[in-house]
Amino acid sequence: MPKKKVTKAVYLKWYEDMLFWRKFEDKASALYIQQKIRGFLHLYNGQEAVLAGALHAMEKGDKMITAYRNHVQPIGLGEDPRRIMAELFGKETGTSNGKGGSMHMFSKEHHFYGGHGIVGGQIPLGAGLAFADKYKGDKHVTLCYMGDGAVRQGAFHETMNLAMLWSLPVVFVIENNGYAMGTSVKRTANHEDIYKLGLGYEMPCAPVEGMDPLTVYNAMQEAVDRARSGEGPTLLEIRTYRYKGHSMSDAQHYRTKEEVAKYQEQDPILIVKKEIEDKKYATQKQLAEIDERVKSLVKECVDFAENSEFPKPEDLYKNVYSQEDYPFIINN
């Protein structure tokens, strides 16, 4: 399959999407400090190119699954961002009606299968989504995301083996942001080239520079094509960086401010903006209009969430089972 063109329209979409995701997460961070959003909050700031590049390689019906850094993926796939913000607030208008929260976003309509809170637990699920597509004869591909910490779980290794054994249409995407919470990659194994874990399973694997959506797209398109044509899985180690702490409570003593600043110089949004400016894809006025649209959409999300209701106490019993009359034990 020939690569898709990365046109002016793509760059402008990348810019607007990534800027929106960044501002959405910044707003979520501020709302967390105001205690409007509770629980744990893991932000995507700095990693946006990994999503933007991948989305351009996906076709309708392709699926995505990831861990708990998962607010913006369903938005990128088409979910209404107001419902994601409402879920962060725990409101009944949220994507999971306030049952999932920050770590458990889902959008079946847009083929986003979560949003999973146990490190590595989603990896076999991603292979299972792909297994079902292959079983049904659907030509869809699943992008199964995980962090660098997850590759040290048994779930990763068992799934790698089974996905190769059954030649499943899945792309395993490791977002290597350098740290599993506060533990750097070099403190978790005797070598730092995570992609090499694919070699033992004879799975095609490669490291990918992850701060530019174009490099991500190129690698992803090849992997997606391989999966769709029946040639099985690929393991991509996408080297990225998160600007924020692991979660909001992270004081980040394990890294220096200089290290964060170094990565911020190659910020994915700046890279895309520079390309737009160099190629004259948009005027400064048009870019300013994008900024305005993003700002106002973020505000809309917050207003929507603020004005929504919390679920009612009796909703606790809804959707635990698909059986509607399940006889729960009620203490009396």
Add this chain to the structure above:
Amino acid sequence: MSRIIQFRQAVAEAMSEEMRRDENVYLMGEEVAEYNGAYKASKGMLDEFGPKRVIDTPISELGFSGIGVGSAMNGLRPIIEYMTFNFSLVSIDQIISNAAKMHQMSGGQLTVPIVFRGPTGSAGQLGATHSQSFESWFANTPGLKVAVASTPYNVKGLLKTAIRDNDPVLIMESEQMYGDKGEVPEEEYLIPLGQAHIDREGTDVTIVSFGKILKVVHAAAEELAKDGISCEVIDLLTVRPIDYATILSSVKKTNRMIVVEEAWPLGSIATELTYVVQREAFDFLDAPVRRITTADTPMAYAPTLVEAFLPSINQVIDAVKGVMYR
């Protein structure tokens, strides 16, 4: 019309009938295909359905359980076989955190119509790791349904219901029951989850149990009948949800209850039943509820220690006589 078949054949019939009925149903596990099942409970199924739907796996319970759950999230209806539920522990995150939670966490967007099945409990002198019962562990988890079969008839009916259920269901069997023979109708039937079965009607004592240890209960009830003591024996069948109504109405009749369970005592199903009976039928009780469980130890290898570990006929007889003050 009915005929006498083995438990293992009833299991294979249930799965095969449901696979003929719905092409999204498939069977996956260790040795299920070419070997015809570690206990021959899927005999002939590879020949009939082919390797696409009867799938041998490597020894990777965590991996294939998770793949099963993921495939259920995407429209399939997997049957995941564990060679024994002792091996389900390495995949328990997939059962508890994923299968049981997905419908709720997604606000009802996703369903996980999956069956996990295989033998539970002890099966002879297999030592500590191969002799464990986790019914109460799984039954503790909202989002799951858990049934424990005891006969060829009920395993077939329960398993067929479980495969059609849209929620995750665990069906527990026993290595020591696969060779059991029993009457099974030729024609199709289903047994609903959440309904206990009164195996034996009686008036003096209610004995509640489930799974293969019911054989001990039935033997004890026979002995006690010779002494003129009439036991009502209830097979719980499903341990989540529990059919409390059948138990309570029996206890209100007999005024005495004993629970016999092949599991460790702390936090057992017996404990739960005892709580509910003291709460809902306190005024009907003529004696404290008694439970007979395994010893509060790991099972051991030596025959004397196996015997000391498991509930016995004599223990049941003594407990019944105890609550009868005889």
